[in-house]
Amino acid sequence: MELSTVQADAIQELGNIGAAHAATTLSQMLGSTIEMRVPDVRVVDLARLGEYMGEESAAMVAFELQGEIPHGGYILFYITRESAIRLTNTMLGQTEMNRPLNEMDESALLEVGNIMVSAFLDATAELLGFVMLPSPPALTIDMAHAAMQSLIAVMNGETNEVLLFSTELVCEEHKIDSDIILMPETNTLQKIVKKLENIMNGN
């Protein structure tokens, strides 16, 4: 799996649009400014996944990409455990940081993930002209690598690489750092790239 510069740029642009919409919804939920970093597109060898995702504790809300492409890959809302507590504290009007995440936090995280990922996919659908629908969300709060690895294991088993496409969203005011990570299956990636190439060629 190799992306040309043009393809990588195109996907980055897609990420910009999707993440900008997701950032807007997060900004509305928190009543605070959200900054968006430049989307990062990389092809990672499975054996090297540990260099990008480690043992750090994080909350991840995962959705399978469905719709026109039935098993299109996964999209995740990723947030470190500390940021997750700050996020739900801000939403629920609390301040205590040294506490376990409870059911209330979990439903808040699921809801935030749901809203942001839906906004991301709505925006990309408009641009691409085909729909990627999110499945119902699944939440885990554990080692980041363990969660990512579990999703990758159920994707196309023949490939030894995975495309990780992440955009960081930061709320300076509340020190909240999160990511939206798209892991498209090869078929989804090909379709996205083709559509983007057509758009750039004015078709």
Place this chain on the structure above:
Amino acid sequence: MPDSQLPSEHPVMIGIGEYRVGSFPMMTIGLGSCIGLTLYDPIHKVGAMVHIMLPESANRTDRPGKYADTAVPLLVNELVAVGCKNRSIIAKMTGGACMFEYFGTNLNIGMRNAEKVRQMLNEYHIHLAAEDVGGKVGRSVTFLPDRDGSVTVRRADGTSSNL
């Protein structure tokens, strides 16, 4: 890849689908549905570790460490090649969790991984001395062949236990 000359201060990281053989410390981090399998021969004081992702290779041969059905024979052959006997090898297995409950059976690949490893070990007459598998929890494993093949499992909440 027999590699017994490496320095033993820092554990060697075993990424997904990778394996190592030797008497130096080894480590796999963040096992979800994956399996961290260690084999240790107390007579030769040598061990092997592999990071398995899927149960069946379906005839793919590019990364034998990635699949349970090819990883077990691979490790056993490597240890036999340095003089170990199947009956003296001790196996320990970690991982095979189901991190996302909602995706259900689709993601219960962890259980299938563990089952396949047990079956393969049985086929090769390797004794499975201990396992810490299943549940909804990520695990990191440190393997010290230079210290009697000790296996330590660490979880996200900071707790750790010896296997």
